[in-house]
Amino acid sequence: MTALNGIVPCLTIDGAKKAIEFYKKAFGAEEVSRKEAEDGKRLMHAHIRINGSDVMMWDLFPEFGMSADKPHGVTVHLAVDDADTWWERAVAAGAIVTMPLENAFWGSRYGQFRDPFGHSWSIGGPLKA
Template identity: 30%
Template sequence: MAAVHVYLNFNGNCEEAFTFYKEAFGGEFSYIGKFGDMPPNENHPIAEADKNKVMHVSFPIGETVLMGSDTGGEWASNLVVGNNFAVSINANSTAEADHLFTKLAAGGKVTMPMEKTFWGAYFGMFTDKFGINWMVNFDE
């Protein structure tokens, strides 16, 4: 069965927020990467001002993983407090990922179809018909 986690989006202060959460809960980040660490992509160039912002951070808290990133580029204008989170599903197979993505995205808006990513996962994002943001991920 898939695991469900919370994914938070920030407007440039993700690392500050997650450092605050880490101090409150204790523990360590299992991963933190910056936009500047990403391989170059001519279709989506990274502005110099965004290279030190957080592309992804994972912070285990008990059985849950709190995840987050800074929002930049074309998505930054859509970020408002209240929609700055997503439910993140970690599926157990590509078939389960596809099934959940298809079912939950029905009637909603796909922002990134399911596809292989540079970090090696099978991943997609959408907003469901009720306005809730979702991410579906499968790590092979």
């Protein structure tokens, strides 16, 4: 197993198997590993890699105190080489735009969207001429 460092997002998702497929389509994610729960329906743990960065996830387990409320207050940011390409792929896969992709005042091409599972994501890259 590869050693992890830095900050690694860990997402609680009601439907982690479907989320992995979405992230593959939307971000070109690579599935590193998964561990099924004893019930055979949910994932106890999954590890994907997006643009060289690790993301962990698991299904909702109310029996462990996890809430079904949609996530709030956190945006997972993807720093990429071509924001338009990444953006178009995510939107085509079903991302819901919350802030259109545009050249931002701080010198980045930037936009935000929500995935079908309620998580907020942003994409940023070099300015487009």
